[in-house]
Amino acid sequence: MRIPICERLLCCAEQVRKGSRVADIGCDHGYLGIWLIKNGIADYVIASDLREQPLQKAIENSRLFGTDDRMEFHVADGLTAVSPERVDTVICAGMGGDCIAHILEEAPWVKDPKYTLILQPQTSGNDLRRYLGEQGYSIEAEHLVQDGGFLYFTIKARYGEGRPLxxxxxxxxxxxxxxxxxxxxxxxxxxxxxxxxxxxxxxxxxxxxxxxxxxxxxxxxxxxxxxxxxxxxxx
Ligand SMILES: C[S@@+](CC[C@H](N)C(=O)[O-])C[C@H]1O[C@@H](n2cnc3c(N)ncnc32)[C@H](O)[C@@H]1O
Missing domain, CATH: 1.10.287 (Helix Hairpins)
Incomplete structure (x- = not known):
């Protein structure tokens, strides 16, 4: 059975290093985490969403694709349910750039070069880049992807050596x-x-x-x- 993951999320998935321990914040249907596990990229995924309904869907999907033994699910705001020592990669995709900046701001532990951040803002990308630069995060790479007639970009960032843009x-x-x-x-x-x-x-x-x-x-x-x-x- 094919995992119905879109090009935009695949572009995020391609930035994840093999063997990573991932937090997917705003996971919605959970397909990103399921894809990362099924393709041998992530060892496990903590999938978290603010709302109960999408999270239940993610749990169902994970069972359907047989990844539930390597996924953990939380209804939570941002990174509040994630223990810093359990992950090395944080993904925030499909949310506004200001919302992603707020999620990072509320989790000061991500200000450590050991964490890889994969960010895909739907709007306000300029605000997110401004925030990253001001806070000392450096952008390591960005990619463009077309999906459903729209253009999206992904940002791979890490704390350290950043500068205001x-x-x-x-x-x-x-x-x-x-x-x-x-x-x-x-x-x-x-x-x-x-x-x-x-x-x-x-x-x-x-x-x-x-x-x-x-x-x-x-x-x-x-x-x-x-x-x-x-x-x-x-x-
Ligand atoms: C448009 S969906 C994107 C889902 C998926 N990440 C993607 O890119 O296709 C945004 C999801 O983020 C969740 N969300 C919004 N704000 C959040 C927050 N502060 N913490 C966790 N999840 C949040 C919403 O409930 C929704 O399921």
């Missing part, structure tokens, strides 16, 4: 710029269009906006990055 880097990190994906032009278009609309909207309204200069700087940096990208050969 510029507004442009918060929208498109150096690691994403160097990921070599053929989806990068589409990602550039999406971010530049969104920032252009935001900046034009604020300027048209003629009202003071505390973040106007932030958006203008981000847009300016993105246009420069795009120019550099277009002038480089890509395989």
């Amino acid at each position: 510029s507004p442009g880097e918060q929208y498109l990190s150096k690691q994403l710029l160097s990921c070599g994906s053929e989806l990068l032009p589409a990602y550039f278009d999406r971010v530049i269009n969104a920032l252009t609309k935001t900046v034009e909207g604020i300027r048209r309204s003629k009202k003071e906006h505390e973040k106007l200069s932030y958006y203008e700087t981000a847009l300016h940096e993105l246009l420069e990055m795009r120019d550099g990208y277009d002038r480089t050969e890509h395989p």
Whole structure:
């Protein structure tokens, strides 16, 4: 029986090192953890969700695929049910970037280079990257993936050697710029269009906006990055 895992979650799964002990926060149906175990990537998975209903579904799915002896389930907010010594990898996928930042903020023990963080924000990716940089996390790699007509990115991060990112880097990190994906032009278009609309909207309204200069700087940096990208050969 095929595990019905989507391309977006597969992209997260591909960042997990073999032999990892994983916490999947916001596990919903549980397919990511089930896939990691069935494919011999994770030794075990702690699957946690804020809501009872998805967690019950994850338990059922895990039984169905025969992974329940190597999975543990919790109804919990963020990482509150996870003992730091039991995992080395934390995955937060399919939530807003601000929600993921909040989950990390509430679990100070992840501020240790021994933990690999695999993060896939659905929205507010810039806020998540800003948070990571300000808190001293470094982004090791980013990947782009297309799923159901949408573009998503995954961030692999770890505590240590991080630095505050510029507004442009918060929208498109150096690691994403160097990921070599053929989806990068589409990602550039999406971010530049969104920032252009935001900046034009604020300027048209003629009202003071505390973040106007932030958006203008981000847009300016993105246009420069795009120019550099277009002038480089890509395989
Ligand atoms: C859109 S689903 C994503 C599920 C799966 N991770 C994925 O990427 O397909 C988001 C899940 O996160 C859960 N969630 C939201 N906030 C959470 C929190 N603070 N702690 C744990 N789970 C949370 C929701 O209940 C929901 O099941």
